[in-house]
Amino acid sequence: MPLDAQHLEEALQLVGELLDSRRTERFRLVVCGGSALLAQNLISRPTNDVDILALMSWEQEVSSAHPLPSALNRTEPRDLNDLTALTPSADETEEAVCWLLTAIPGLTQAHHLPDLLIHLGHADLIPRLQG
Numbered sequence: 001m002p003l004d005a006q007h008l009e010e011a012l013q014l015v016g017e018l019l020d021s022r023r024t025e026r027f028r029l030v031v032c033g034g035s036a037l038l039a040q041n042l043i044s045r046p047t048n049d050v051d052i053l054a055l056m057s058w059e060q061e062v063s064s065a066h067p068l069p070s071a072l073n074r075t076e077p078r079d080l081n082d083l084t085a086l087t088p089s090a091d092e093t094e095e096a097v098c099w100l101l102t103a104i105p106g107l108t109q110a111h112h113l114p115d116l117l118i119h120l121g122h123a124d125l126i127p128r129l130q131g
Helices: 005-022 034-039 080-085 090-103 110-119 123-130
Strands: 028-032 051-056 062-064
Touching: 005 034, 028 034, 034 051, 080 110, 090 110, 090 123, 110 123
Parallel strands: none
Antiparallel strands: 028 051, 051 062
């Protein structure tokens, strides 16, 4: 879902609230791309993501954003029940899987794809997405 300025601000606010609720350390993110331009009101077009380039300490020291600190990177497995409850259509599922397979080179969990597609009721996508 593309993020406009309002949705970007709301999403970042929610991340801040989540981190506050977890009582974790605070983070300063160095962000680039469309989301950075939106946050500064330099553009009005929506963007698809927030590109985290680096982390910055309170002492202004810049460090790599990879890997993300565990508080920012969900470490527990995704809840399959939540995904199932979304009832994604075949087209939505195919689009999401195609994006994952191209956006994450060497995806280590791709061998679970057939089981996931069967669980979601889209077994017919298996031949197309495994090729």
